[in-house]
Amino acid sequence: MHINIKIGKAPVSGLIAALSLVLSAASFAADNINILACEPEWASLAEELGGSHVKVFSATHAKQNPHFIRARPSLISKARRADMIMCSGAGLEAGWLPILIQKGSSRIQPGKPGYFLAADFVQVLEIPTVLDRSLGDIHPEGNPHVHLNPHNILIIANEFTKRLIRVDGNNQASYTALNEAFTSKWKAAIEKWEQDLSGYKNLSMVIYHKNFSYLIDWLGINLLGSIEVKPGIPPTAAHLEELLGVIRNSNSTPIIAVTPYDATKGAEWLSGKINKTYVTLPYTVGGDEQSKNLFDLFDRTLALLK
Amino acid sequence: MRMNTRLWLTALLSLIFSTHATAGGHDLKAIKAEIESIKQVYESRIAELEAKVKSMEASAGEKSVVAAQSQNIPKKAKQVKRFNPAVSVVLNGKASSFSSPESEFAGFSVSHEGERGREGLGLGESEFNVAANVDNKFYGSLTAAIVREEGEDKIELEEAYLQTLPDLGIADGLSIKAGKAFWTLGYMNEHHAHTDDFADRPLPYRAFLNKAYNDDGIEVSYVLPTDFYTEIGGGVFRGDDFPFGGSDGEGIGAFSAFARFGSDIGDNQSWRLGGYALIGEAKGGRTGNEDTVTFIGDSDLYAVDFRYTYAPTGNAREREWIVQGESFWRSEDGTYEDTNAGTGAVAHDDTSVGWYAQTVYKFHPAWRAGFRYSELESPDILAGLNGSALDGRNHDPRSFGAMVDYTNSEFSRIRFQWNNNKLNNQTTDNQFMIQYIMSVGAHGAHKY
Structure with a gap:
C-alpha cells in the first residue's frame, strides 16, 4: 500500500504498458x-x-x-x-x-x-x-x-x-x-x-508394402501382390520368384510401384524380369518435385499410373 | 413388374384364343399347338427381357459404385477403443564360449549382475511386462525378469512404477515417476537390456551400476518449453540398489539430478547430450565379488552421455548409423574390506573412471554391424588394500567387442558377438556369443 502511494501515476502507466505488452505477446x-x-x-x-x-x-x-x-x-x-x-x-x-x-x-x-x-x-x-x-x-x-x-x-x-x-x-x-x-x-x-476411372480398372499393380491400398481401392486397380514378404518383413529371393510366378500367371504386365521410402532392390529385379521399369509414386506431399501439395500429389500419381 | 404383366397378358391371350378357337370349331390339337407356339414366343420374349434387365442392373450397379464414391463412400468409422494393457514377453537366450576360466576386474569390486555371464547354453533374462494408462492422469508399468541364479530360477522385479501423464494438470512438461524403475542416468540405464546393441553391457555399467540402477524412489522431470529439446530433472531414492546398499530407510539414501539437450541436424541426423549425477551413501555396505568385498561410505557417480543417429538415405528403416558413448566418474569416500584378502576395513578416498564408445551401422534392412570399446581406470588405493580385489596392479580393465545382428522383423533379432577382454593383467578372455531376442505380444514405443 505504501509503495503504491509513493510510485504515483507514471510508474503505474508504465506497468500497464508493460502488462499490455505481455498480454499482446501472449495473444500473438x-x-x-x-x-x-x-x-x-x-x-x-x-x-x-x-x-x-x-x-x-x-x-x-x-x-x-x-x-x-x-x-x-x-x-x-x-x-x-x-x-x-x-x-x-x-x-x-x-x-x-x-x-x-x-x-x-x-x-x-x-x-x-x-x-x-x-x-x-x-x-x-x-x-x-x-x-x-x-x-x-x-x-x-x-x-x-x-x-x-x-x-x-x-x-x-x-x-x-x-x-x-x-x-x-x-x-x-x-x-x-x-x-x-x-x-x-x-x-x-x-x-x-474421376472423369475417367475406367482407364485404371484394367490395370494391375505390384507394390512394395500395403501403403497404396486406399489408392488401389479408389481406382479399382487389380493388386497382384507385395514385394515384401509380409508387412514389415523385407523381401527374399524365394518370395520374389513366387511373385514373378503370380505375375506370369496373371497374363498381365503390372505397374510395379514403390514409395520414395521403400527399398527398390526387389522392384528393380522384378522390373528386369517383366521388362517394365518400376515407378516411384510420390505417396505423400514432397514425394517428388511435382507433388508440392495434396492436389499435385493426386495429379501426379494419376499421371504416373496412366 | 413388367415381366409379370406380360405373363398375365400371355395367360389372358391364350385363354381368349382358346375360347375363340373352341367357338370356331377348330381341332383341339391344333389349338393346343397354337397355344404352345404362342407360349414359346412369349417365353423367349420374356427370357430376352430378363437378360436385358440383368445387364441393365449390372451396368446400373457399376454406375452406382462410381456415384457412391463421389458421394463419400468412406463412412465415419466407429471408434472402437479396446481395453488394452500392453502385455509382452521378451525371450532371450545365449550360447557363450569364454577362453579364460575367470574374469576378475582389476581394481574393482563387481557385484553379481556385473559379472560375466554363464558359459555354454543358457537363458538370459526372460522379461514379462504389463503396461497401460491407469487413467487419464497416470500410467503404470511392471516388468519382471525370470533369471537363473545359482542354479535356481528367480523372479527379479526390474520395474514397477507409475508415471504421471500430462493430463495431471500441474504443468505441461512436468512428469513424476515413482516406484522402482530404471532411473534416468546416462543413456543405457533407463533402457531394458533387450534393446541394447550388444549382448552384454559395457564395462562401466558392469562395474559402477551392477548393470543398471533401479532403486526404489521417485523422480521428477521437466521438459522446457523451448524449441531446442531441454529436459531437466532429479530424484530421491532409498539407497538400497548398487552402487548403494543396506539402507535402513532413514532419510534419503541417494539423490540424482540430470539435464539433457538434443536436436536435429538437417533432415536426417539427430543427437542428444546429457549430464547426470547420482549421489548417495552405501550406509549398510555395498557388497561385491561374491559378498567378499564390502564398501561402506559415500559413493557419488557423475556421467555424461552422447548419442548421434544418422539415416544416410533419409529412411532409418533401410540404413542407419548410430554413434554412442558414455563416461562415468565415481568418487568414493569410505572404507573397503576384502574378507578374502583379510584386509580389515581400510579407508578409501579416490575417484575411478570408466567409459565406452560404440558405433552400429545398419547396412541392410535386416543386418547391422557394430564395434564397442570400453575401459575402466582403477582408483588409487592405500597400502592396506594391496593384494585385495581393489588392487589394480597398474592394470586398467578394457574390452573390445564386435557384433553382427540379424533382425527379421521388429520382434526378432539374432546376434553374434565377439569380445576381447583384458580385465586384469593375468588373462585375456576371448568371448564368443550367439544371442537371440524375441518379443512376443505388444511392442511398446522405443525411446530415442
Missing part, C-alpha cells in the same frame, strides 16, 4: 496454433485448413517410412509445445507417438480436441480377422495409409476444421471459410480425377 502467441503433423500429407492439409493461424511442423519427410521413426529429442520438444497433433493413427505411429504424447503438452492428450487421428474418421480397410505375427507386422486397427483416397481427405478436412474451431474458437469464421474454399476446390478436383 495464441494466434499461432502449433500443430505437430506426423506425416507430410497431414502437414499439408493442416496448412490448407489453418492458413495463417497455424504453425505446422511435420515429424517426418517423404523419404522416411513413418512406421520407423525414433521419438527423437526434437520431436519431444515439438510435442511439448504443440496445441494439436494430426496423425494417421491406426497404429502407424505406434513405435514413437506414444512417447511424444507422454512427454507432450496436455492439449494433445487422447480425448482432447488437439488429439486428431485421421483413421478415426474414415472407413479403414484391411482390418485383420486373424491377429498373428507370423502374418507380419499387421495393424489390428487396419491399414493406416488412409490419405490416398481423395474422398477420405474430404471427410478428414471437415473433421479437422471442427477441431481447429474447438481449439481456436476466435478464428472460427476464418477456419470455416478456409474449409469451404478447400472443400469446393477438392470436390472439383475429385470430379476431374
Whole structure:
C-alpha cells in the first residue's frame, strides 16, 4: 500500500504498458496454433485448413517410412509445445507417438480436441480377422495409409476444421471459410480425377508394402501382390520368384510401384524380369518435385499410373 | 413388374384364343399347338427381357459404385477403443564360449549382475511386462525378469512404477515417476537390456551400476518449453540398489539430478547430450565379488552421455548409423574390506573412471554391424588394500567387442558377438556369443 502511494501515476502507466505488452505477446502467441503433423500429407492439409493461424511442423519427410521413426529429442520438444497433433493413427505411429504424447503438452492428450487421428474418421480397410505375427507386422486397427483416397481427405478436412474451431474458437469464421474454399476446390478436383476411372480398372499393380491400398481401392486397380514378404518383413529371393510366378500367371504386365521410402532392390529385379521399369509414386506431399501439395500429389500419381 | 404383366397378358391371350378357337370349331390339337407356339414366343420374349434387365442392373450397379464414391463412400468409422494393457514377453537366450576360466576386474569390486555371464547354453533374462494408462492422469508399468541364479530360477522385479501423464494438470512438461524403475542416468540405464546393441553391457555399467540402477524412489522431470529439446530433472531414492546398499530407510539414501539437450541436424541426423549425477551413501555396505568385498561410505557417480543417429538415405528403416558413448566418474569416500584378502576395513578416498564408445551401422534392412570399446581406470588405493580385489596392479580393465545382428522383423533379432577382454593383467578372455531376442505380444514405443 505504501509503495503504491509513493510510485504515483507514471510508474503505474508504465506497468500497464508493460502488462499490455505481455498480454499482446501472449495473444500473438495464441494466434499461432502449433500443430505437430506426423506425416507430410497431414502437414499439408493442416496448412490448407489453418492458413495463417497455424504453425505446422511435420515429424517426418517423404523419404522416411513413418512406421520407423525414433521419438527423437526434437520431436519431444515439438510435442511439448504443440496445441494439436494430426496423425494417421491406426497404429502407424505406434513405435514413437506414444512417447511424444507422454512427454507432450496436455492439449494433445487422447480425448482432447488437439488429439486428431485421421483413421478415426474414415472407413479403414484391411482390418485383420486373424491377429498373428507370423502374418507380419499387421495393424489390428487396419491399414493406416488412409490419405490416398481423395474422398477420405474430404471427410478428414471437415473433421479437422471442427477441431481447429474447438481449439481456436476466435478464428472460427476464418477456419470455416478456409474449409469451404478447400472443400469446393477438392470436390472439383475429385470430379476431374474421376472423369475417367475406367482407364485404371484394367490395370494391375505390384507394390512394395500395403501403403497404396486406399489408392488401389479408389481406382479399382487389380493388386497382384507385395514385394515384401509380409508387412514389415523385407523381401527374399524365394518370395520374389513366387511373385514373378503370380505375375506370369496373371497374363498381365503390372505397374510395379514403390514409395520414395521403400527399398527398390526387389522392384528393380522384378522390373528386369517383366521388362517394365518400376515407378516411384510420390505417396505423400514432397514425394517428388511435382507433388508440392495434396492436389499435385493426386495429379501426379494419376499421371504416373496412366 | 413388367415381366409379370406380360405373363398375365400371355395367360389372358391364350385363354381368349382358346375360347375363340373352341367357338370356331377348330381341332383341339391344333389349338393346343397354337397355344404352345404362342407360349414359346412369349417365353423367349420374356427370357430376352430378363437378360436385358440383368445387364441393365449390372451396368446400373457399376454406375452406382462410381456415384457412391463421389458421394463419400468412406463412412465415419466407429471408434472402437479396446481395453488394452500392453502385455509382452521378451525371450532371450545365449550360447557363450569364454577362453579364460575367470574374469576378475582389476581394481574393482563387481557385484553379481556385473559379472560375466554363464558359459555354454543358457537363458538370459526372460522379461514379462504389463503396461497401460491407469487413467487419464497416470500410467503404470511392471516388468519382471525370470533369471537363473545359482542354479535356481528367480523372479527379479526390474520395474514397477507409475508415471504421471500430462493430463495431471500441474504443468505441461512436468512428469513424476515413482516406484522402482530404471532411473534416468546416462543413456543405457533407463533402457531394458533387450534393446541394447550388444549382448552384454559395457564395462562401466558392469562395474559402477551392477548393470543398471533401479532403486526404489521417485523422480521428477521437466521438459522446457523451448524449441531446442531441454529436459531437466532429479530424484530421491532409498539407497538400497548398487552402487548403494543396506539402507535402513532413514532419510534419503541417494539423490540424482540430470539435464539433457538434443536436436536435429538437417533432415536426417539427430543427437542428444546429457549430464547426470547420482549421489548417495552405501550406509549398510555395498557388497561385491561374491559378498567378499564390502564398501561402506559415500559413493557419488557423475556421467555424461552422447548419442548421434544418422539415416544416410533419409529412411532409418533401410540404413542407419548410430554413434554412442558414455563416461562415468565415481568418487568414493569410505572404507573397503576384502574378507578374502583379510584386509580389515581400510579407508578409501579416490575417484575411478570408466567409459565406452560404440558405433552400429545398419547396412541392410535386416543386418547391422557394430564395434564397442570400453575401459575402466582403477582408483588409487592405500597400502592396506594391496593384494585385495581393489588392487589394480597398474592394470586398467578394457574390452573390445564386435557384433553382427540379424533382425527379421521388429520382434526378432539374432546376434553374434565377439569380445576381447583384458580385465586384469593375468588373462585375456576371448568371448564368443550367439544371442537371440524375441518379443512376443505388444511392442511398446522405443525411446530415442
